[in-house]
Amino acid sequence: MSHFFAMGGYAAYVWPAYAVFFIVLLADFVSPLLRRRRNLRELRARLARQTARQHRSATPAVNS
């Protein structure tokens, strides 16, 4: 097993190369998922504000 990880003496070059490959692609894959979730959350907040405003204008407060 340690023979495998040694990569014939080139471990310092082979493993970082593979690490870069996976880290960059992982970041590439996760970022749009986070973006989508953030956008949906903002949209929900906007819709909630809109309905609240409509609700207020439809039923005016009693003590005004």
Next chain:
Amino acid sequence: MSKWIPLWLHKLGSPPIFYRFAGTLRPWFLGLALVAGAVALYGGLVLAPADYQQGDAYRIIFIHVPSAWMGLFIYGVMAVASFVALVWRIKLAEAVAMESAPIGAAFTFITLVTGSLWGKPMWGTWWTWDARLTSELVLLFLYLGVIGLYHAFEDRRQGARAAAFLAIIGIINVPIVHFSVNWWNTLHQGSTVRILGPSKISASMLWPLLTMMVATKLYYVASLFGRVRADLLELESGKDWVRRIATENSVPGEQA
């Protein structure tokens, strides 16, 4: 829409339909990409023998070359989608073109870094200003230029049109990258895998390489679908179908 375009393709261009279509297919593409990638890694890192000249350092080829192919392939997709977006003003084509750019940039970045890590032990240098390396760096800058131009405009669709124009002009660099090893003297080795004629590589090394190529292609589709979905939600945030999705997913942590 012209008659020769089948109706299903026409429908697929509609953002809500594509959103659902991409959402259904994305996990399958990702799953297949992971399986193919795992098989390729096992074949490349464990089964394939060490190279008689380069020892085990050559194993970087199994990610370096597929990433380089993807950098060029995605640029082609981006340029074609940009052309479609400019001529027919199809929103989905704009999304495909603009969301391809970050993925292509990621693969080109991987190509440059892994190439550098391979060049140090084999050539004795991290970097040299020869044709292949320089044109690959230009490819990265073209991707970054497209991304930057897209975000430089207040109006996203206007930005997409400007960036699409740059993407089309930049296609000139793709054949330069590909043929640079034939046209100029370079440290970089020539093409190992050839479509026409025998490849200059043994079968035990060739099949992991080709499997990884398939895996990166599948990954690109999965990543692109995820990105286009996020993009369509932003572009169409005022529309009813997006509002429905927003209210449907109101349970925190739940993913559609």
